[in-house]
Amino acid sequence: MTNADFLAARFEENRSHLRAVAYRMLGSLAEADDAVQESWLRLSRSDASAIDNLSGWLTTVVARVSLDMLRSRVSRREDSIDAEPAPERIAHTTAPDPEQEALMADSVGLALLIVLDRLEPAERLAFVLHDVFAMPFDEIAPSVDRTPAAARQLASRARRRVHGGGQGASDSGVPARNLTQQSETVRAFLTALRAGDFNGLVAVLAPDVVVTLDPRAARPGAPTTLVGAETWARGAIAYSQLARNPALHVALINGAPGLIFAPHGQLNRVLTFTFGDSDTRIATAEVIADPARLATLDLAVLN
Numbered sequence: 001m002t003n004a005d006f007l008a009a010r011f012e013e014n015r016s017h018l019r020a021v022a023y024r025m026l027g028s029l030a031e032a033d034d035a036v037q038e039s040w041l042r043l044s045r046s047d048a049s050a051i052d053n054l055s056g057w058l059t060t061v062v063a064r065v066s067l068d069m070l071r072s073r074v075s076r077r078e079d080s081i082d083a084e085p086a087p088e089r090i091a092h093t094t095a096p097d098p099e100q101e102a103l104m105a106d107s108v109g110l111a112l113l114i115v116l117d118r119l120e121p122a123e124r125l126a127f128v129l130h131d132v133f134a135m136p137f138d139e140i141a142p143s144v145d146r147t148p149a150a151a152r153q154l155a156s157r158a159r160r161r162v163h164g165g166g167q168g169a170s171d172s173g174v175p176a177r178n179l180t181q182q183s184e185t186v187r188a189f190l191t192a193l194r195a196g197d198f199n200g201l202v203a204v205l206a207p208d209v210v211v212t213l214d215p216r217a218a219r220p221g222a223p224t225t226l227v228g229a230e231t232w233a234r235g236a237i238a239y240s241q242l243a244r245n246p247a248l249h250v251a252l253i254n255g256a257p258g259l260i261f262a263p264h265g266q267l268n269r270v271l272t273f274t275f276g277d278s279d280t281r282i283a284t285a286e287v288i289a290d291p292a293r294l295a296t297l298d299l300a301v302l303n
Contacts, residue, residue, distance in 0.1 A: 025066035070121040111251040127158035164300030181279040196240040205229035217289035252300040
């Protein structure tokens with residue numbers, strides 16, 4: 001086996017790990033594959049004999065490549081771009097199919113990906129490398145051009161945003177002790193919706209529940225306000241098949257449990273809820289699809 005073959009084999013041993021790091025940074029399998037292949041290019045051009053910890057070196061490189069891609073994306077204000085792989089790359093990659101992308105997103109946690117997408121690139125990198133992959137801050141620091149202490153602060157700030165601030169009450173005034181019951185109510189609603197279970201839906205809705213839809217969420221000519229549990233349950237059942245889409249997830253929205261719908265990792269709409277006194281029934285709901293309003297929502301992962 002030649003040195004080149006040996007190096008390629010060592011790289012392949014790390015490929016799945018590198019892809020996981022890049023995917024959590026970029027939220028796109030196609031871009032993650034590009035970042036991984038770029039790390040191979042950099043390795044092939046380096047003096048591998050001087051690298052003591054190849055896995056750590058590659059992780060740092062793919063993290064830096066992903067960080068540069070994120071910063072470029074932000075500066076251009078563009079969506080992800082799928083570049084044609086260069087001939088010298090170790091393997092020719094193609095964009096993954098939607099099913100593969102959905103499986104990857106589901107394994108990571110769609111809500112986490114959506115929240116990570118709202119972090120500053122350096123915050124995202126520090127959080128992913130430390131909290132997800134357990135890298136020490138002295139190894140993370142060079143990737144974000146910070147001291148280890150500053151990298152720790154980046155991760156801490158990101159962690160607070162990912163988990164909704166970690167305060168006793170949310171910005172919407174929901175006591176932390178009620179979140180467990182409220183999340184159970186939302187999950188019961190989602191389970192009944194996916195099953196097309198009319199009675200199950202009515203059971204978690206207040207009899208006089210009020211549902212509003214913003215103009216972007218309502219069908220043309222359809223009402224934007226619905227009143228009554230049975231009225232909404234009948235209408236909601238029509239969307240049972242859509243509700244089975246893995247892109248629909250429970251998350252914290254402005255401090256309260258709700259639902260996010262993010263096909264292909266792009267936030268498309270959310271359902272926000274308020275609850276009755278016992279938190280076992282939904283008192284009001286709002287369906288939001290206006291991109292300008294979606295951008296203002298405070299999203300966090302529900303523990």
